[in-house]
Amino acid sequence: xxxxxxxxxxxxxxxxxxxxxxxxxxxPAVSTGDIFRQNIKDQTELGQRVSAIxxxxxxxxxxxxxxxxxxxxxxxxxxxxxxxxxxxxxxxQVEFLDGVNLRRGEQIDAVIRLxxxxxxxxxxxAARAQEQGRSDDTEDVIRHRQEVxxxxxxxxxxxxxxRGLVVEVDGMGAVDDVTERILAGLAERAITA
Ligand code: AMP
Numbered sequence: 001x002x003x004x005x006x007x008x009x010x011x012x013x014x015x016x017x018x019x020x021x022x023x024x025x026x027x028p029a030v031s032t033g034d035i036f037r038q039n040i041k042d043q044t045e046l047g048q049r050v051s052a053i054x055x056x057x058x059x060x061x062x063x064x065x066x067x068x069x070x071x072x073x074x075x076x077x078x079x080x081x082x083x084x085x086x087x088x089x090x091x092x093q094v095e096f097l098d099g100v101n102l103r104r105g106e107q108i109d110a111v112i113r114l115x116x117x118x119x120x121x122x123x124x125x126a127a128r129a130q131e132q133g134r135s136d137d138t139e140d141v142i143r144h145r146q147e148v149x150x151x152x153x154x155x156x157x158x159x160x161x162x163r164g165l166v167v168e169v170d171g172m173g174a175v176d177d178v179t180e181r182i183l184a185g186l187a188e189r190a191i192t193a
Contacts, residue, residue, distance in 0.1 A: 002081040008114030011125040031085040041105040066096040109159040114171035
């Protein structure tokens with residue numbers, strides 16, 4: 001039984017690690033970004049409501065995002081816990097999630113924070129963009145996204161650090177090694193399968 005969050009800058013392999021950790025612990029990895037994108041693809045009502053917001057790179061309103069999470073965490077596969085990726089992103093979402101957990105008689109057990117070397121990540125993402133012919137994704141644009149990420153997540157990480165929940169993990173290196181480091185960090189807090 002573990003309720004986990006994962007945070008990390010764009011390009012640090014967060015999605016990949018989320019899937020592996022969730023699998024190892026037998027809980028679902030829930031990415032709000034993935035759910036929004038799937039809804040847009042499927043042209044659902046929700047998809048139609050959020051499509052322009054995602055295109056603009058803005059935040060979907062808390063009311064919509066919170067409702068989505070409430071529904072998702074009520075599903076049977078999340079009974080034994082969950083690993084959230086991309087949520088909560090605002091103080092209002094943290095408060096909402098606290099409420100959901102309170103009703104479950106639970107709490108957030110740990111926040112996995114993937115730490116990456118910005119220069120290395122920017123170099124990697126820029127090379128990938130070039131390979132894929134996305135020439136508007138210049139190093140400057142990519143670096144800016146990293147800065148926005150830092151700015152937006154700092155206050156959230158501060159909230160979780162105050163609660164003593166942050167498990168900091170070096171996200172650089174081989175994918176398997178990073179997974180091992182995360183699982184070891186969680187095991188130190190008695191979070192195991
Ligand atoms: P991501 O894949 O996590 O970067 O999310 C892609 C996009 O989905 C974001 O740029 C937002 O427009 C939207 N989104 C995902 N998660 C949230 C959230 N927790 N709150 C608000 N908007 C979100």
